[in-house]
Amino acid sequence: MxxxxxxxxxxxxxxxxxxxxxxxxxxxxxxxxxxxxxxxxxxxxxxxxxxHNFLNEERFARSFARGKHRIKGWGKNRIVNELKQRHISAPNIKCALTEITEEEYQDTFDKLAERHWETIRETNVQKKKKKFCDYLLRKGWESNLVYGKLKEFEK
Structure with a gap:
């Protein structure tokens, strides 16, 4: 310039x-x-x-949480961490998470987990389980959900 x-x-x-x-x-x-x-x-x-309402951190946080969950399939852990990196306040982060209903959250997780399990082309069962867990944990899903879903697949 x-x-x-x-x-x-x-x-x-x-x-x-x-x-x-x-x-x-x-x-x-x-x-x-x-x-x-x-x-x-x-x-x-x-x-x-x-x-002049061009900049509103609560509105940003809500929009960010909705978008990353619905479009990228991120879990709450990843959304919270990314918002913290952007210096969003704790009350605004809490407010942002209310944008995702429990039903929608569980539904997204189930679809993502099942789709990913089917796409892993690994013959070694232990490696397949590790790839499955790593992927979902990296996307910010809670470990109890991930390991619970893994137990379902083992049956």
């Missing part, structure tokens, strides 16, 4: 940045830094974005 953006130009760019996808504060601060804004300018822009 040759010329520094004015505060107003950066503010407009960041309004657009927040309007087409939910963002967390950390992403906005990073983007402002990329645009060459100083920290006091960034703070002013973030305040403006919050006041």
């Amino acid at each position: 040759n010329e520094a953006l004015t505060l107003k130009e950066a503010q407009l760019k960041l309004e657009y940045y927040c309007s087409y996808q939910e963002r967390c504060h950390q992403e906005v601060v990073q983007k402002a830094g990329d645009l060459g804004m100083k920290s006091h300018e960034t703070d002013a822009i973030v305040v403006h974005l919050i006041q």
